[in-house]
Amino acid sequence: MIRWGELSAREERKSQTSVLACHPRSALRSQQRTPLVAGKTSSARQVPSSRAVNQPVGKIVCRHVGVPDIDQRFSDITETFNEQHERYECMKENLSTLRYRYRCPPDSSLSECLKKIMEEHDMHHIKIQIKGCYFSLDVMPVENMPDKLKLTQDGITELSRATTAVESSCTKLQRMIEFYLKDEECLTTRVREAAPTHQEQQRLEGNLQANLREARRAKEFSTRYREEARKLLTEAAQLSGVTL
Numbered sequence: 177m178i179r180w181g182e183l184s185a186r187e188e189r190k191s192q193t194s195v196l197a198c199h200p201r202s203a204l205r206s207q208q209r210t211p212l213v214a215g216k217t218s219s220a221r222q223v224p225s226s227r228a229v230n231q232p233v234g235k236i237v238c239r240h241v242g243v244p245d246i247d248q249r250f251s252d253i254t255e256t257f258n259e260q261h262e263r264y265e266c267m268k269e270n271l272s273t274l275r276y277r278y279r280c281p282p283d284s285s286l287s288e289c290l291k292k293i294m295e296e297h298d299m300h301h302i303k304i305q306i307k308g309c310y311f312s313l314d315v316m317p318v319e320n321m322p323d324k325l326k327l328t329q330d331g332i333t334e335l336s337r338a339t340t341a342v343e344s345s346c347t348k349l350q351r352m353i354e355f356y357l358k359d360e361e362c363l364t365t366r367v368r369e370a371a372p373t374h375q376e377q378q379r380l381e382g383n384l385q386a387n388l389r390e391a392r393r394a395k396e397f398s399t400r401y402r403e404e405a406r407k408l409l410t411e412a413a414q415l416s417g418v419t420l
């Protein structure tokens with residue numbers, strides 16, 4: 177019985193590296209990401225000011241509320257969700273590339289793509305196999321493998337890593353979000369009491385409400401991402417003959 181959610185720390189690091197490699201623009205976006213808040217101290221985990229920059233569709237934005245531990249909590253949610261979103265985008269991109277390469281309809285399943293791959297490369301024995309937490313395309317013989325088939329094999333490896341990363345990060349993220357949302361009244365009181373002026377109080381309370389909306393949006397998207405990832409992992413397992 178395979179447990180998709182239990183990645184080791186080493187596998188998670190491999191997954192993150194692989195996901196960025198599958199889409200160079202993702203790495204560029206990460207390098208260009210606005211630092212998580214304005215201040216004299218520079219830290220990758222600080223929270224941005226209320227003047228949030230535009231983010232790609234699907235990502236969430238972190239706003240400063242003036243209470244360090246609350247800021248940090250939402251900063252962690254933002255970082256975790258946005259990483260999951262990048263992995264989800266990588267998963268979708270690899271699947272779309274596979275469909276395009278073998279002239280499959282846009283909504284084709286992995287099974288339908290595999291059928292097209294086998295038809296086109298009928299001189300090789302091709303199958304999906306499961307190893308550890310990942311699936312891959314097994315090709316025999318490896319000699320004289322066409323470049324197109326090799327690209328496909330590599331692409332399915334990237335697809336697997338991105339899909340597994342999306343699914344495995346969801347449980348942790350959902351716990352973080354639930355912990356944040358259940359304390360809304362307490363959070364509001366703390367932000368209100370920490371504000372030095374009435375005007376600042378209104379601004380920071382507005383930022384808190386924006387953060388809560390973003391957290392709810394992240395919860396909704398994260399659940400959707402996990403469902404799609406789990407469906408793909410289940411399909412890959414069935415193709416390999418493994419029961420989840």
